[in-house]
Amino acid sequence: xxxxxxxxxxxxxxxxxxxxxxxxxxxxxxxxxxxxxxxFMDHMLTLLTVHGFFDLTINATGDTDIDDHHTVEDIGxxxxxxxxxxxxxxxxxxxxxxxLLPMDETLAQVALDxxxxxxxxxxxxxxxxxxxxxxxxxVREFLRAFSLHGGITLHIQVNYGDNTHHIxxxxxxxxGRSLDQASMIESRxxxxxxxxxTL
Numbered sequence: 001x002x003x004x005x006x007x008x009x010x011x012x013x014x015x016x017x018x019x020x021x022x023x024x025x026x027x028x029x030x031x032x033x034x035x036x037x038x039x040f041m042d043h044m045l046t047l048l049t050v051h052g053f054f055d056l057t058i059n060a061t062g063d064t065d066i067d068d069h070h071t072v073e074d075i076g077x078x079x080x081x082x083x084x085x086x087x088x089x090x091x092x093x094x095x096x097x098x099x100l101l102p103m104d105e106t107l108a109q110v111a112l113d114x115x116x117x118x119x120x121x122x123x124x125x126x127x128x129x130x131x132x133x134x135x136x137x138x139v140r141e142f143l144r145a146f147s148l149h150g151g152i153t154l155h156i157q158v159n160y161g162d163n164t165h166h167i168x169x170x171x172x173x174x175x176g177r178s179l180d181q182a183s184m185i186e187s188r189x190x191x192x193x194x195x196x197x198t199l
Contacts, residue, residue, distance in 0.1 A: 006025060009083075019060065020071075025054060054179075098181070101174035105163065106158060110178045117151070124156075124157075
């Protein structure tokens with residue numbers, strides 16, 4: 001967290017496969033500047049940012065000549081770490097967030113807990129293998145990395161939907177709204193919202 005009291009973080013990750021530079025401001029205005037080298041992820045992360053009212057900048061490069069896997073997974077790692085860091089051990093936040101989100105013929109449910117006990121449950125209708133050139137299996141890899149490194153219990157269930165693009169769009173919009181709700185400041189507690197006093 002920045003010394004100014006703003007809930008912000010900067011994450012830089014470099015491996016032999018990827019380089020990711022990310023900055024996040026929790027209390028933003030939904031401003032996205034995202035260049036990952038994976039256009040579909042740029043679109044999905046922009047949706048998350050706009051509907052979560054965060055400000056998010058990502059510049060990423062990776063071995064996309066092989067495939068998009070390493071880049072997408074490492075962005076999930078960095079974004080999870082960014083939320084964890086910006087939220088200062090989950091002190092004084094509402095902690096839980098949920099959203100029931102319609103997207104045309106699709107209905108998605110997202111529920112999450114900044115619990116420090118990472119877990120992902122993802123259930124969707126059968127997805128097309130590709131949306132454009134994007135491998136839809138990578139959405140699970142992104143969400144797994146995000147929840148693990150963010151300390152987030154994340155449950156996503158898409159009740160129904162026919163169009164794979166709509167299904168994935170509903171997931172990311174719902175995730176943004178749920179993150180916004182869960183990260184809101186709770187003035188009635190001075191620490192983490194837990195009967196144990198810690199997470």
